[in-house]
Amino acid sequence: MNLLSIQSHVAYGHVGNAAAVFPLQRLGIEVWPVHTVQFSNHTGYGAWQGQVFDAALIGDVMAGIAQRGVLATCDGVLSGYMGGADIGDAILDAVAAVRRANPAARYCCDPVIGDVGRGVFVRDGIPEFMKQKAVPAADIITPNQFELDYLAGRPSATLAQARDAVRAVHDIGPRAILVTSLHTDGTPADAIDLLASDASGCYRLRTPKLPLSVNGAGDAIAALFFAHYLRETIDVALARAASSVFGILSRTVEAGTREIALIAAQEEIVNPSRMFEPEKMAA
Secondary structure, three states: OEEEEEEEEEOOOOOOHHHHHHHHHHOOOEEEEEEEEEEOOOHHHOOOOEEEOOHHHHHHHHHHHHHOOOHHHOOEEEEOOOOOHHHHHHHHHHHHHHHHHOOOOEEEEOOOOEEOOOEEOOOOOHHHHHHHHHHHHOOEEOOOHHHHHHHHOOOOOOHHHHHHHHHHHHOOOOOEEEEEEEOOOOOOOOEEEEEEEEOOEEEEEEEEOOOOOOEOHHHHHHHHHHHHHHHOOHHHHHHHHHHHHHHHHHHHHHHOOOEOOOOOOOHHHHOOOOOOOOEEOOO
């Protein structure tokens, strides 16, 4: 399998492509990373060095890949944080180029907009770009709860409301949706829910909530879910992706590090030490 991953990149730590590429490679997938930024570290540290690339660079890199005559062998495109609408347009141009070469290729968009407690944290125009262009173009999306509510235009305080929100977002375009973190009135305080939905049904998976706050876990689970979904049913993809990331985060807690223990816990990617089973929701 060959996947194109267009995301930010950091030299130190694991966010963006630095969180997505290695897990995919560990699953035996060939990854073609295209970086939208090259930073020393993620911006959560408050200080960083590096450069934001413009849309023209993405176009140039894509043109070079196309010249190799390999786009027809690309099975999917993965995107994450978009620094601006111009970058978003360049990513959608890349998706269109891949689909022209291989109509069976799938596009997974992690619609990074904001988070519960933080609100919108991307540049002006990006939330609208996500809702109006990126999400309708995607086959698979991996929003968090805040992003789900924004895209659906409705709250998800209860499980029934969350399912209604997922249905509303399906109507925008994506055939598969993974809500990466969900807290409803039925979610225990010491747990976190994930919700995955496609034409086969809607599934909920619950894991213990771990005592940490790190960057990059969302990037990793989006990549893993996408890869597994291309090979498996949605419930299996949910179980494997969530179990792997839980294992990685558990090791991160043990290590007491600020960055996810992606390398030290790499066996969790292929052989999770604890498997969580999803529950199919009644229709």
